[in-house]
Amino acid sequence: MKSKHTSPWRILIPLGLGTCLSLIGDSSLYAVLPTHTHSARVSVASVGILLSANRFVRLLLNGPMGVAYSRFSRRRLYVLSLFIGALSTAIYAVSKGFWPLLAGRLLWGLSWSGIWIGGNAIVTEVSHRGARGGWVGVYHGFFFLGAAAGAFVGGLLTDVIGYRGAMGAGAGLTLVGALIAQVSLPELERTDPKVSPGTPSPARSTLHLGPATVGAFALLGINRLVIPGVLNSTLGLLLQQEIGPRMEIAGHSVGVATLTGSSLGLSTLIAMVSAPGMGALSDRAGNRWGIVAAGLVAGIAGFSLLTVGASWSIFAGIPLTALASGGNQSLSIALIGDMSTASEQSKRLGLLFTLGDLASAIGPPLAFALIPLLGIRGNYLLSAGVLVPMFFTALWLATQARDP
Numbered sequence: 001m002k003s004k005h006t007s008p009w010r011i012l013i014p015l016g017l018g019t020c021l022s023l024i025g026d027s028s029l030y031a032v033l034p035t036h037t038h039s040a041r042v043s044v045a046s047v048g049i050l051l052s053a054n055r056f057v058r059l060l061l062n063g064p065m066g067v068a069y070s071r072f073s074r075r076r077l078y079v080l081s082l083f084i085g086a087l088s089t090a091i092y093a094v095s096k097g098f099w100p101l102l103a104g105r106l107l108w109g110l111s112w113s114g115i116w117i118g119g120n121a122i123v124t125e126v127s128h129r130g131a132r133g134g135w136v137g138v139y140h141g142f143f144f145l146g147a148a149a150g151a152f153v154g155g156l157l158t159d160v161i162g163y164r165g166a167m168g169a170g171a172g173l174t175l176v177g178a179l180i181a182q183v184s185l186p187e188l189e190r191t192d193p194k195v196s197p198g199t200p201s202p203a204r205s206t207l208h209l210g211p212a213t214v215g216a217f218a219l220l221g222i223n224r225l226v227i228p229g230v231l232n233s234t235l236g237l238l239l240q241q242e243i244g245p246r247m248e249i250a251g252h253s254v255g256v257a258t259l260t261g262s263s264l265g266l267s268t269l270i271a272m273v274s275a276p277g278m279g280a281l282s283d284r285a286g287n288r289w290g291i292v293a294a295g296l297v298a299g300i301a302g303f304s305l306l307t308v309g310a311s312w313s314i315f316a317g318i319p320l321t322a323l324a325s326g327g328n329q330s331l332s333i334a335l336i337g338d339m340s341t342a343s344e345q346s347k348r349l350g351l352l353f354t355l356g357d358l359a360s361a362i363g364p365p366l367a368f369a370l371i372p373l374l375g376i377r378g379n380y381l382l383s384a385g386v387l388v389p390m391f392f393t394a395l396w397l398a399t400q401a402r403d404p
C-alpha cells in the first residue's frame with residue numbers, strides 16, 4: 001500500500017485524528033463509570049468485567065483482523081472500524097443495565113482491534129525504513145493524546161452535562177473522526193516494498209520468527225505487562241501508602257485521587273512525546289535496538305526509584321517509566337515493519353497486539369496477587385528485574401543489526 005504521489009502526512013493526519021477521536025468514549029468510560037454506576041444502572045462489582053471485556057475479546061479478534069487487513073482494502077476496513085466505534089460509544093449513552101453495556105464493550109473490542117491493527121499496518125507500510133520510527137511514533141502520539149484527552153474531557157463533560165450526555169458527546173466525536181477518515185484518507189495502491197537486509201523473504205511463513213522478531217514481540221509484551229498492567233493499576237495504592245490520603249503542594253491540600261490522576265495524565269503526555277522522539281532517533285541512528293536499550297535503561301531506573309517510596313523518588317520515577325513506555329511501544333511496531341513484507345505486516349501486528357492485550361490484561365490481577373507477598377514496592381522491583389534481561393537482549397540485537 002504505497003503511492004509515489006501520496007505524502008505521508010496526507011495519510012497520517014486523517015489516520016491519527018480518526019484514532020485519537022475514537023478513544024474519547026473508551027477513555028471517558030474508564031474515568032467515570034466506577035463513580036457513576038447508578039447512571040449506567042450497573043453494580044459496582046460488574047465494573048471490572050465491563051472495563052476489561054473489550055480487551056479479552058480482542059485476544060480472539062486480533063489474529064483474524066490481521067489476516068483481514070492482509071487481504072482486503074485497509075482503508076475501508078479502518079474507516080468501517082471507526083464507524084463501529086462510534087456506534088459502540090452511542091450504546092454507552094443509551095444503554096441501561098449490564099448486558100446492553102457489555103454488548104457495547106464487546107463491540108468496542110471489535111472496533112479497536114480494527115482501528116489499532118489497521119492504523120499501524122498502514123503507517124508501517126507507507127513509511128520507508130529510514131523514517132518508519134518517526135512516522136510510527138507520530139501516529140502513537142495521536143493515540144496517547146486521545147487517551148489523555150478522553151479521560152479529561154469525559155470527566156469534565158460528566159460533571160457538566162451528566163454521564164449519558166458525556167457518552168453521547170464521545171460518540172459524536174468518534175463519528176467526526178470516522179467522517180474525517182472517510183473523506184480525507186486516500187485509497188492507496190497495495191505493493192510489496194523492498195525489505196531491509198535480514199528480513200524474512202515473502203516465501204517464509206508469517207509464523208517463522210527469527211531472534212529479532214521474537215525480541216520485538218517480547219519488548220511489547222513486557223512493556224504492556226509492567227506499565228499498563230502493573231504500574232497503572234497500583235500507582236494510586238503506592239501514593240496512598242507512602243504519601244497518605246492528602247499531600248500539601250504550594251500551600252494547597254491535594255487528595256490522593258487527584259495526585260494519581262495527574263500522575264497518570266502526565267505519564268501519558270510524556271509518552272506522547274517520547275514515542276515520536278525515540279522513533280526519530282532510531283531512524284537517525286540506523287539501529288533501533290540501540291535506542292530500545294536506552295529506553296529500557298530509563299524504565300529500569302524509573303521502577304528502581306519507585307521502590308524507594310519517598311515522594312521525590314516517586315515523582316522522579318514516573319516520568320522515566322513513561323519515557324520508556326511510549327518509546328518502546330512504538331519502536332516494537334517499527335521493528336515489526338522493518339522485518340516484514342507488506343503481506344506479513346498486518347498478520348504479525350495482529351499477533352503482536354494479541355500478546356500486548358494478554359500481557360496488559362493479566363498484569364493487574366498478577367500485581368494484586370503479589371502485593372501480600374512482595375508489597376507494592378516489591379512489585380516495582382520485580383518489574384525492574386523483568387526489564388533487565390530485555391535490556392541485555394536489546395544490546396545483543398543492536399550488535400547484530402545492520403544499517404539499511
